[in-house]
Amino acid sequence: MSIADDHTPDRSRLVYRYHERLYRLALLLSGAPKAAAALTEAAFRRLPADTPADAAEPALLRALLAGQPPRQRWAFATPDLSHTTLGATQAAGLLAELAARTPAARLALGLAYIAGSAPDEIEALLAHPGLDAAAELAAFRAAAARALGLLPPDADIAEVERIDRWAEGQLNEADQLAVRRDLIERADLRAVRDGLLATRELLPRAIPALFAAAPPHTLTEKLLKLAQPRRLPARHLPARRAQLALAAGILLLAAAIVAVPSWLAGRAARPSAPATATAPADMIEAAIHRFDRPPVSEGVLHELYRVERDSQPAVLIERWYDYASPNRLAIRISAEGSDGPPLMQVSSDGRSLVQFRYDHARSFGEESVDIQLSQGEAQAVVPLLRGQPIVSSFARDSDQPGDLGPLFLAQARASGARLLGQTTLLGRPAALLTYETDAPPGQPRLSQPARVVLTLDTQMYALLDASVLPIGAAEGTAVHAVRAQQVELLAQAGAAPFTLPTEPGVASRIGIGSVRFPFIDGNEQLTIDALALRQPGSLLAPLALPDTRMRGIAFKNGGPTSDDIVLLYEGEFQNIILLSRFRPGASQQLGEEQSAGAFRYRLVANRSFGGALAALVYRPEAPSRAIGVILNDELATDAERQARLSALIASLAPIDDQTLPALRQTFQPPDSTAGKS
Incomplete structure (x- = not known):
């Protein structure tokens, strides 16, 4: 390995920046965990030592694709579906459609649904001859809609493709008018439209959930070992004293990465690793302030979790947050098990646009709207948006969905929560904290105290689980008020997750009150x-x-x-x-x-x-x-x-x-x- 400088990134940082997502993409590409680990390792081995930092991801992705045999049988075992909204038959149908794709098409689909990359970004990343990412995505949407049982059995494939192009905004004005006219007149075409729209809502959640696997620890250790610099021969010592001193510093940095990788994940510049919070109070404080005092300065957080409040249907909250300026943001709240439109969506490009979407007028003043802002205003409202949907008895209707996680963290802080031990959840290292209360958030006051157990990610400080268990009751009676289904830090994400499409009935404004x-x-x-x-x-x-x-x-x-x-x-x-x-x-x-x-x-x-x-x-x-x-x-x-x-x-x-x-x-x-x- 060459000595890291302004042009050659530290390989240890590259490992932590890319290997988690690369492994998930390799799993989708190959269909087998062992093959995915081998592909990921081979991709890092093939990466030239002088690869610039901004060229590392395309090089790794192309090496990943080059290492996959084009005709190898793809047979992915159906994972645990408890973290998805899919039934066993739907999951099997979706996996069968993935198996029918070429390796390049599967990797393109992974970049679209796991990384949120747009078709032109996918083509630039892979540079694969003949790859038409937009066409591959369209073909997969149509096939997936049929496999999921969301299309009428006798749906004409040409009509399915036409409606999909209409939904993508790829038709000229005359053809758009023709589609709208046909939709008014034909019930069968409306069924095709509804099925495709439901599929488009489902796939960005289903694909990441099916392939939500963490890299094996042995793989991470191998990659970090590969990243360590080799010692220079002794005869070079007199002539290269300064480089040896720098190499020694890099070895110390690599050791620090092994000890506290959470602080370095996603960073592009060489940082000094801050001390990891270990005391319960410090961990809770870090979790409450995970956005305004972030553990990383770069990378895109992608998380999906389930929230259940007493007497109300469970909701799924999905969040994308770009830690780097200008802090792009997207939040989506949907009813669990529903194929209908989201209850609420919020997005911001951090520069000039904030967007709100509601399934209907949920309370006075809330409307679907696109708001144009100056960059200063856009930056000023990001802190107010990134914690949405807040649970506040003062500013919101009590029946509206909200994120209970911050309330559990605040209650744990006030109660002096204590540490139970360490664990892993969703493949992520986590701490178990516990406290007792008779008023858990989102539930009516209890007749006797209950034990609350919080599972807290010790890298990104995301709340992975909040369980409420009556003292003395069986474990199976625990209520999981908050349960993460996916938490990952991506090196980067395209524009797609952060921009909502314009729809009929969406208002436009300049400036926000x-x-x-x-x-x-x-x-x-x-x-x-x-x-x-x-x-x-x-x-x-x-x-x-x-x-x-x-x-x-x-x-x-x-x-x-x-x-x-x-x-x-x-x-x-x-x-x-x-x-x-x-x-x-x-x-x-x-x-x-x-x-x-x-x-x-x-x-x-x-x-x-x-x-x-x-x-x-x-x-x-x-x-x-x-x-x-x-x-x-x-x-x-x-x-x-x-x-x-x-x-x-x-x-x-x-x-x-x-x-x-x-x-x-x-x-x-x-x-x-x-x-x-």
Whole structure:
């Protein structure tokens, strides 16, 4: 191995960056775990020592394909289907269609459905003569729809191909009109369309789940051994003292990679490995902050997990998140076992576009929309989007699907969870943490405490499982409130997962108002300077926020002529609302008077607030001129929430010339460049 420099990447990093996904692709390519391991090892052995970092992945993929015998029998054993929505017959049919493909076609399908690569990206990566990736994908979709039983038995293959091209947007305007007319008139064609659409929804989940296998430990050890630099002959020592010193450093780095590979997975530059969190409190903190304090700086997270709440159907939450700037994002929430459209989808390219899709109007203000933003605005809303769908009793309807994982982590932190031991799940190293509670998230309060066991990925700090087990009950009675079906860190991903297709009924807008409260339109916003001019010194705003990155919005409550001003602050972990006019309802009891700086306040008792605190705030000399301050902080303990609310109230100051410079950092005016990038 040559000494790593700016052009030749450290081979140990290449192993951790590519070998997991390469093994899964090899498994799909060959159909056998032993053959997949051999193909992966051979691909790394064939990689020239002077391969530039940006050329490593194409070289590995091409070596993988070159090593697969073109006529070798493909017979993949049906895996455990408990992590998929497929039945045994459907899985067998899908695997039979994969077996009928050429090796190049199978690898193209793997890149499309496991890596999320677009057809042109696949062709560039593989550079395989005669490969038409778009045609291979279309043919497989049609065959898979039939194998899955989603097409009418007598469906005409030519009509299936025509509808597929229409769904792909490959028809000219006249042919599109013809298809739409035929769909209105022909029930058989509508059945073909529905079957193909269901197939297109199913395949991106089914293929990764069928081939969700981790590389054998022996393979990883072999690849890391290959990555270690060879010692130079002794006679070169006097002439190459500096290179030997660098080689020694690389050997130490390789040893560190073996010890703590999680911190180096997906990094392109040579980093120093930070200490791995080992104490339960540190691991929980790392899991809660896995996006704003990420364990890696590059790579694309792809995860799929099942969430079950009491008395509600289970949902599947799929997330793609690009750790590298501009932090592309895609989230998809669907009902388990449903072939219908997703309940909700969110995507962002991190630069100029944010997209929302809903299966129908789920609550007031939510609509399917494409929103054009400036790059600054797009970056500002990424932290508000990447944790979706949040579970918040204050900002969302209680019947909407939400991710219970962060609530379990917050409860574990507050309860002082202890370490049970180490394990593996989905082929990933994990820690087992446990605590007791009578109020597990997503369930009604229990008559006696239950034991909660969390399985936490110690590399990416993803919550792999949250199980609730009544103390003294049998293991089989455990409720898996959160259960991961797939977690992987990809070296990169194409544009396909991060862009939603335009559909009829999807609105278009320039600029975004509130992310947490979508009924607040961007056009209703007021600038902080306008408020200072309109009501100088009479409106209050906090100068100390729980998170300095919070996004501020000012708007009128009650229409254009109203003088009732609302300030809304949105952050990744907290929301804050200030109401310039606040009168608690008759049924809402007020707590004892408390002090915070120059102000007095009384808490408003309301069980429906959940993780929020609401306070009536006033100056002691003018108690009748009160404002409302609401802090929504679902992941905090009661004590933390109380302390943050008190600090927030103590920092209240008039909106005037003195405070405007600081407030402008939070209340950014709408950017005129939105939609023009």
